[in-house]
Amino acid sequence: MKHRMLAGFFSLICGALAGVAHADIKEPPMMTREAWGAKPANIANMLKHDGPYKGIVVHNTATPQAAWKHKTTKQKLQDIQFGHQKNPHLFRKDMIKVQGKWGDFAYHYYIDIDGQIAAARDPQYQGDSGTYYDMSGQLLVVLEGNFDKDPTNAKQLASLDAIVAWLASKHGLSADQITGHRQNFRVGTTKTVSTQCPGANLEKYLPELRRKTAAALQSK
Numbered sequence: 001m002k003h004r005m006l007a008g009f010f011s012l013i014c015g016a017l018a019g020v021a022h023a024d025i026k027e028p029p030m031m032t033r034e035a036w037g038a039k040p041a042n043i044a045n046m047l048k049h050d051g052p053y054k055g056i057v058v059h060n061t062a063t064p065q066a067a068w069k070h071k072t073t074k075q076k077l078q079d080i081q082f083g084h085q086k087n088p089h090l091f092r093k094d095m096i097k098v099q100g101k102w103g104d105f106a107y108h109y110y111i112d113i114d115g116q117i118a119a120a121r122d123p124q125y126q127g128d129s130g131t132y133y134d135m136s137g138q139l140l141v142v143l144e145g146n147f148d149k150d151p152t153n154a155k156q157l158a159s160l161d162a163i164v165a166w167l168a169s170k171h172g173l174s175a176d177q178i179t180g181h182r183q184n185f186r187v188g189t190t191k192t193v194s195t196q197c198p199g200a201n202l203e204k205y206l207p208e209l210r211r212k213t214a215a216a217l218q219s220k
């Protein structure tokens, strides 16, 4: 009885603080790197975030969903990591000096066509990109598909809502710090490649994602 009273007391306090403190939103279920058979990261070729997290950047894989129908999620993740670890660093002077290739899967989190989330790159390291933009402090979430052609589906979007709310809550980010890749893209080097990422159909969902994230942060 005493415990129940105490619990009630603390929930009252937490309720009172809800408008100020960031919500305690639970981590969504996630496939681990071990579960999908990730190769070790080459951390010598990776940069740590040099300050607090600044935002969440949403991407698409740009591979049409139909092209990958025959592969399991595990295979897709392994294939992407294999490809990424062969990519040269084109946009970071410090990396070009050592002619290093990307150390790991470019993105921190992956969402497959059925909404299964997988842990990809260790979030304490900055992501990688084939375009030039500042990735320090950014958490990268990628959805499987080419959303200039593929429609988004409810399972993928529900998982995106869940992981973004959790990351925002965990790292003290606000809804307006959620962006799409294209928004971050900068013209700044001769090797610049433009991008349509995260694709029109996913990009048009971002305002709703921000509203849902703000609501999730408020309500807990």
Ligand SMILES: [Zn+2]
Residues within 6 Å of the ligand: 058, 059, 060, 181, 195, 197, 198
């Ligand atoms: Zn992207």
